[in-house]
Amino acid sequence: MPGSRNIPPTVRVAAVVGRRAAAFELGILAQVFGLDRSAEGLPAYDFAVCGEHPGPVPTTSGFDVHVPYGLDRVVAADVVAIPAWPDEDADLTPALAEALRAAHRNGATLLAICTGAFALAGAGLLSGRRATTHWQATALLRQRHPDVVIAEDVLYVDEGDIITSAGAAAGIDASLHLVRRLHGTETANAVARRMVVPAHREGGQAQYVERPLPPQPAGLAEVLDWALLHLDQPLTVDRLAARASMSGRSFARHFRATTGTTPHRWLLEQRLQRAELLLESSDLTVDAVAARAGFGSADTLRHHFAGKRGTTPRAHRLAFG
16 A cells, blocks of 8 residues: 555566557556666666566557566565466456466556556456556547546556556656655656656646647646745745746646646646655655645645555655655
8 A cells, every 4th residue: 555664675576468569558666676776876676577377478559578577486475477468359368367367466556558458357356446547548448448447647556456447658657656665756757767757747638538648838847846946935826827928717728738737736746746745755844845836835735644654754765755
């Protein structure tokens, strides 16, 4: 569950492929969990690519990958990650389904990228639970597994022991979210910087559904950079809009069309991340953290921590400080 610190010194991550592998999504997992960044003070993972039949496995991109490990590594893993599931119409083999269930029974966190949700659903692990997948595959997932509660307008769903993500690049968001859960905001931010990706994206996948994104209003990036430097100040939509030389209504409309979220929600998330970082890296009081992150009071910070993180500032500091 979020905030848990029952984490082994080296987290064992098993990436599971079936008869075919999704190359890009497998690459995401290899980039987040397969690189040794310990020389930079970041966690190192015991990363293994696993399958029912070790050996060469074709990818959806026209080349083969070598799968060195079998299902025994899946059962023993701390994190089991499924990098999409190209054969979503096919039933899981009994051996693979049981390996996923056994890993779950053993306490592993399960992470599915894109259509990887089909594998978890096929093993019966999503019955009655919220999950997501690529927007193009939601109808098929609902048809094949009507017992799954599908969340469509999200980048990922965190159910504690199971995390599912929307299509392809949303797997980066979900993977960094898991790193944040395991090791804290500062570590997730550091990994994101090395990957040259945002540590956290707001919005959902509805902004990508069969329509192009509208052009980004001139100066929006500069306005957001300025806001990040002034989170401790009162920041209203009108104040941000003035910096973009736009009316408040136009700014809010363009902001949502471009980012998939509202200025208020974006600011709240940035302030929560700032508070997390201060709690992890300083001995400031909760009142001081609340002031520097722009919440004004410790009570307001606690309220938003409980609503968005399901924990308290003090518990977060104890877990990740």
